[in-house]
Amino acid sequence: MTEDIQRRPPTSVDVARAAGVSQATVSYVLNDNPNARVSEKTRERVREAAERLGYVPHASARALRTGHSGLVLLPLPMARTGRLAQEWLDALGDALNDAGYTLVYYGERKLKGIAAARDWAALRPVSIIVDSERLTKASVELLKSSGTRAVFGIGSEPSPLVPSMVLDHRQVGELAARHLVERGCRRLGAIVPREAGIDVMGANRWRGVCRVAPDAARLDLAFSEDEARELVAGGDLPDGVFAYNDEYAMLLISALHDAGLRVPDDVAVVGADDLPIASLMRPRLTSVHFDPTANPVELVTLLDEIVRGEREAADGTVVDLFAPRLVVRDSA
Amino acid sequence: MTEDIQRRPPTSVDVARAAGVSQATVSYVLNDNPNARVSEKTRERVREAAERLGYVPHASARALRTGHSGLVLLPLPMARTGRLAQEWLDALGDALNDAGYTLVYYGERKLKGIAAARDWAALRPVSIIVDSERLTKASVELLKSSGTRAVFGIGSEPSPLVPSMVLDHRQVGELAARHLVERGCRRLGAIVPREAGIDVMGANRWRGVCRVAPDAARLDLAFSEDEARELVAGGDLPDGVFAYNDEYAMLLISALHDAGLRVPDDVAVVGADDLPIASLMRPRLTSVHFDPTANPVELVTLLDEIVRGEREAADGTVVDLFAPRLVVRDSA
DNA sequence: TTGTAGGCGTTATCAC
DNA sequence: GTGATAACGCCTACAA
Numbered sequence: 001m002t003e004d005i006q007r008r009p010p011t012s013v014d015v016a017r018a019a020g021v022s023q024a025t026v027s028y029v030l031n032d033n034p035n036a037r038v039s040e041k042t043r044e045r046v047r048e049a050a051e052r053l054g055y056v057p058h059a060s061a062r063a064l065r066t067g068h069s070g071l072v073l074l075p076l077p078m079a080r081t082g083r084l085a086q087e088w089l090d091a092l093g094d095a096l097n098d099a100g101y102t103l104v105y106y107g108e109r110k111l112k113g114i115a116a117a118r119d120w121a122a123l124r125p126v127s128i129i130v131d132s133e134r135l136t137k138a139s140v141e142l143l144k145s146s147g148t149r150a151v152f153g154i155g156s157e158p159s160p161l162v163p164s165m166v167l168d169h170r171q172v173g174e175l176a177a178r179h180l181v182e183r184g185c186r187r188l189g190a191i192v193p194r195e196a197g198i199d200v201m202g203a204n205r206w207r208g209v210c211r212v213a214p215d216a217a218r219l220d221l222a223f224s225e226d227e228a229r230e231l232v233a234g235g236d237l238p239d240g241v242f243a244y245n246d247e248y249a250m251l252l253i254s255a256l257h258d259a260g261l262r263v264p265d266d267v268a269v270v271g272a273d274d275l276p277i278a279s280l281m282r283p284r285l286t287s288v289h290f291d292p293t294a295n296p297v298e299l300v301t302l303l304d305e306i307v308r309g310e311r312e313a314a315d316g317t318v319v320d321l322f323a324p325r326l327v328v329r330d331s332a
Numbered sequence: 333m334t335e336d337i338q339r340r341p342p343t344s345v346d347v348a349r350a351a352g353v354s355q356a357t358v359s360y361v362l363n364d365n366p367n368a369r370v371s372e373k374t375r376e377r378v379r380e381a382a383e384r385l386g387y388v389p390h391a392s393a394r395a396l397r398t399g400h401s402g403l404v405l406l407p408l409p410m411a412r413t414g415r416l417a418q419e420w421l422d423a424l425g426d427a428l429n430d431a432g433y434t435l436v437y438y439g440e441r442k443l444k445g446i447a448a449a450r451d452w453a454a455l456r457p458v459s460i461i462v463d464s465e466r467l468t469k470a471s472v473e474l475l476k477s478s479g480t481r482a483v484f485g486i487g488s489e490p491s492p493l494v495p496s497m498v499l500d501h502r503q504v505g506e507l508a509a510r511h512l513v514e515r516g517c518r519r520l521g522a523i524v525p526r527e528a529g530i531d532v533m534g535a536n537r538w539r540g541v542c543r544v545a546p547d548a549a550r551l552d553l554a555f556s557e558d559e560a561r562e563l564v565a566g567g568d569l570p571d572g573v574f575a576y577n578d579e580y581a582m583l584l585i586s587a588l589h590d591a592g593l594r595v596p597d598d599v600a601v602v603g604a605d606d607l608p609i610a611s612l613m614r615p616r617l618t619s620v621h622f623d624p625t626a627n628p629v630e631l632v633t634l635l636d637e638i639v640r641g642e643r644e645a646a647d648g649t650v651v652d653l654f655a656p657r658l659v660v661r662d663s664a
Numbered sequence: 665t666t667g668t669a670g671g672c673g674t675t676a677t678c679a680c
Numbered sequence: 681g682t683g684a685t686a687a688c689g690c691c692t693a694c695a696a
Contacts, residue, residue, distance in 0.1 A: 059392075060391075060455075145386045368665085396690075670692095
């Protein structure tokens with residue numbers, strides 16, 4: 001009869017019963033609440049019972065009661081982020097962990113606009129880091145009014161709505177261009193990929209090149225060997241090309257080789273992103289590199305201060321993710 | 333005095349007050365509960381009030397009340413998963429969404445063993461998909477007893493503890509080897525990377541090669557040009573090499589070129605993973621390719637059945653993620 | 665057709 | 681030192 005074993009997860013009440021104490025005492029002990037004085041003997045009994053029953057506190061119940069979940073939501077599809085970005089996100093997760101938060105990567109892709117914001121807000125995250133483009137005035141308002149303390153945008157442009165983490169791709173182009181100029185190039189060009197999704201970054205990197213060489217050629221290119229061949233065959237190439245990233249750099253170099261041109265003697269090429277694979281090119285590929293490990297702490301501090309209300313982040317606040325960590329890895 | 337505006341997120345009670353109905357009615361309307369007949373006029377009033385107040389239901393409260401969160405937890409660090417795996421995970425997330433679940437990528441990396449399991453269990457996920465190696469008997473028990481209905485392992489070996497999704501890397505090696513044999517190679521070899529983390533996969537791919545060519549050479553190699561050069565200089569290379577993946581394939585081909593050997597005439601090379609970049613190699617790289625888009629539905633169905641209790645998944649159940657979707661993309 | 669009330673698992677404020 | 685008890689926001693019989 002009473003053989004009907006407990007199939008539902010054990011609760012703190014179960015632990016209390018098993019330890020012969022009240023449920024409040026269980027909470028005190030397990031949370032090391034300093035306000036309550038509990039004898040060491042009782043503590044031991046409670047801990048033992050919890051262990052034995054396999055008790056795990058219910059995060060939802062706790063969030064409901066305390067009013068905060070410690071969740072930092074990151075609604076990005078996984079595949080869209082490159083390798084360096086992922087390493088950076090992992091580092092961010094660790095840093096947030098250390099500060100008592102939990103980074104949760106929420107990959108939903110279907111919902112748009114305000115519906116997406118509702119979906120995120122349902123989780124009552126304490127903070128959210130999201131593509132600046134997915135944020136509207138209405139969705140930010142919804143998030144804030146539903147308890148999200150720190151809404152961050154992330155993207156290549158600062159958001160007018162919220163503080164944002166900016167990957168200013170012009171800096172990448174600028175650095176590459178300066179390198180090419182130092183190497184003696186006279187006419188610069190930059191490849192701008194035609195692929196949707198990265199075309200904007202490409203245009204920004206090109207603009208960065210223009211800051212150094214105002215008359216730099218804009219070389220629009222799809223990731224195809226045919227187009228690359230055409231580009232090269234068209235002649236009149238600059239003698240220094242920033243190829244957007246390492247993959248396009250290899251595409252271009254490959255087409256240059258096929259056309260009998262020499263790299264870097266005829267055309268110098270600089271890539272970006274520093275794929276491990278890039279070190280295999282002959283001649284070696286020069287690449288703009290981003291060190292992903294160092295930044296998160298700074299961002300976590302900012303986030304933490306905003307969440308605690310110690311700081312009222314102005315909407316225009318910008319955390320530059322690139323500036324401190326961009327270097328050219330030379331082929332030399 | 334009453335100017336003190338509501339700073340806490342609006343609740344369904346607030347909506348009820350604003351709409352002049354009871355809180356139950358709000359719940360009925362917003363959830364389209366068919367058991368309750370509510371007049372269209374009331375529905376409209378409720379919806380309008382919810383909209384106006386920016387009401388968003390509280391996921392934790394709902395989970396607490398209903399007893400399930402619909403969360404499927406995926407505790408993997410982002411950077412460890414390759415591009416194809418990510419696309420697959422995104423597709424999985426979409427498929428789960430369609431089935432009413434929510435895939436949540438939970439990147440914590442510090443906790444080990446049972447402590448990690450406690451961390452996961454606190455979220456009361458309905459299912460969890462996790463590296464088979466991170467699961468112990470105790471942690472599986474803890475998860476199950478805390479309400480996780482479907483615990484899945486994922487890895488290159490089936491887990492004895494739980495149903496698992498297996499990426500049987502021997503199949504990759506086997507396919508590559510068969511291709512090399514068909515191309516006329518007589519002596520086969522397989523590169524096994526020395527890097528921790530992928531060495532196991534490498535060994536499995538090599539074993540797959542051995543299933544086709546029992547005397548296949550095992551070529552241990554770190555990802556460095558020096559080692560690759562040594563390997564080639566050592567001579568006595570097989571005339572068909574499965575290079576583990578495309579990056580190693582490029583490393584090897586590069587070293588072969590430097591040594592004056594011809595690919596594929598002297599040594600045929602097959603890579604794997606089909607990086608977009610691999611299509612740029614001269615000569616083109618042959619690669620074992622995995623189509624990531626097709627599998628999730630099947631897995632979601634299985635998960636759903638287990639969750640609903642319609643199916644009692646035996647611990648040994650294995651979902652082979654590779655078999656149906658592995659092809660050789662030829663250089664021809 | 666709508667409202668009342670109880671409880672999900674916690675934490676925190678009180679009495680004892 | 682410890683134990684009742686009242687919320688937190690939501691869902692859902694059941695009552696009106």
